[in-house]
Amino acid sequence: MKAHVHVTLKPGVLDPQGAAIGQALGTSGFEGVSSVRQGKVFEIEMEGTDRATAEARVDEMCRTLLANTVIENYDIRIED
Amino acid sequence: MKAHVHVTLKPGVLDPQGAAIGQALGTSGFEGVSSVRQGKVFEIEMEGTDRATAEARVDEMCRTLLANTVIENYDIRIED
Numbered sequence: 001m002k003a004h005v006h007v008t009l010k011p012g013v014l015d016p017q018g019a020a021i022g023q024a025l026g027t028s029g030f031e032g033v034s035s036v037r038q039g040k041v042f043e044i045e046m047e048g049t050d051r052a053t054a055e056a057r058v059d060e061m062c063r064t065l066l067a068n069t070v071i072e073n074y075d076i077r078i079e080d
Numbered sequence: 081m082k083a084h085v086h087v088t089l090k091p092g093v094l095d096p097q098g099a100a101i102g103q104a105l106g107t108s109g110f111e112g113v114s115s116v117r118q119g120k121v122f123e124i125e126m127e128g129t130d131r132a133t134a135e136a137r138v139d140e141m142c143r144t145l146l147a148n149t150v151i152e153n154y155d156i157r158i159e160d
Contacts, residue, residue: 006121030141032127041086041119047112
């Protein structure tokens with residue numbers, strides 16, 4: 001079973017890396033880009049378990065290790 | 081219009097960061113995790129344009145700046 005986890009900065013949290021990429025896009029000739037935010041994605045392969053258990057385990061992984069819940073949101077998608 | 085871009089390492093490309101996270105999950109008591117791969121996600125906000133044009137522009141951004149196509153795959157999703 002495979003879990004896809006997206007970790008993104010909460011709205012309002014400063015994202016200097018995203019801002020730098022936005023600026024680089026501008027200087028590369030891409031106009032009309034109003035904002036860029038960068039986040040992380042984790043693809044976690046787990047040994048056989050049911051969907052609900054997998055989701056609960058990945059949620060705990062996010063809270064304890066993968067995301068800093070003070071400044072980041074996470075989103076979990078389980079794929080069979 | 082908002083574009084979500086996922087940049088992930090191609091299968092077979094070594095991912096030491098993902099491996100380190102997998103190991104950290106193991107030592108944190110999460111068993112049964114067979115592999116972790118880490119990637120990047122970009123959320124790009126663009127000023128008004130149609131869907132096809134937006135997708136073509138983001139594709140060019142990926143090829144020129146956001147992804148290293150030698151070792152990375154990218155995936156674009158346009159949201160209205």
